[in-house]
Amino acid sequence: MLQQIYPPAVHPYQYELNKDLQFAAAHYVPAEEAGKCRRMHGHTYFANVTIAGDELDRTGFLVNFATVKQLVHDRFDHTLLNDDAESFNEEDPNRFPTTEVVARTICEIVQAHLDRTENKPRCVQVFLRETPTSYCIYRPKRPTGA
Numbered sequence: 001m002l003q004q005i006y007p008p009a010v011h012p013y014q015y016e017l018n019k020d021l022q023f024a025a026a027h028y029v030p031a032e033e034a035g036k037c038r039r040m041h042g043h044t045y046f047a048n049v050t051i052a053g054d055e056l057d058r059t060g061f062l063v064n065f066a067t068v069k070q071l072v073h074d075r076f077d078h079t080l081l082n083d084d085a086e087s088f089n090e091e092d093p094n095r096f097p098t099t100e101v102v103a104r105t106i107c108e109i110v111q112a113h114l115d116r117t118e119n120k121p122r123c124v125q126v127f128l129r130e131t132p133t134s135y136c137i138y139r140p141k142r143p144t145g146a
């Protein structure tokens with residue numbers, strides 16, 4: 001597993017948890033301007049998911065590290081991202097499986113799970129490395145009132 005110091009997420013919470021995980025997936029970017037990336041190819045994606053909150057659950061966790069891995073790895077590992085119609089769409093650039101959109105999608109999947117927990121922590125950052133030289137960081141805007 002890649003060991004790396006990630007850019008810090010700025011947030012007001014007392015606890016911050018980070019989970020590193022990786023998954024292998026294929027994709028293509030369905031746009032003329034994407035050049036060689038229009039052709040199907042694969043990556044080993046490295047993700048760092050940052051979750052923060054003030055309240056722990058009855059296990060003393062913000063959220064179980066294993067759950068974060070399951071949510072992302074089980075969903076995307078050894079898939080063709082373009083086939084995942086729940087997350088991606090070839091008609092809408094905001095839903096093409098680019099590094100940016102995959103990072104945002106991971107954040108949304110994790111947050112949807114966290115919203116169903118008793119302590120309701122927040123996914124405050126997803127760092128997603130697509131290649132040794134390319135990565136994206138997604139930080140959701142804070143919900144109103146948080």
Ligand SMILES: Nc1nc2c(c(=O)[nH]1)N=C([C@H](O)[C@H](O)COP(=O)(O)OP(=O)(O)OP(=O)(O)O)CN2
Nearest residue numbers: 029034037041043097098099100130131132133134
């Ligand atoms: N803003 C984005 N630009 C590109 C994306 C993307 O998701 N967001 N994706 C690609 C390709 O899918 C490709 O996988 C990554 O491209 P790139 O970093 O150019 O890959 P290289 O290995 O060719 O990079 P080097 O410059 O040789 O290190 C393209 N752009």
Ligand SMILES: [Zn+2]
Nearest residue numbers: 027037041043
């Ligand atoms: Zn790619």
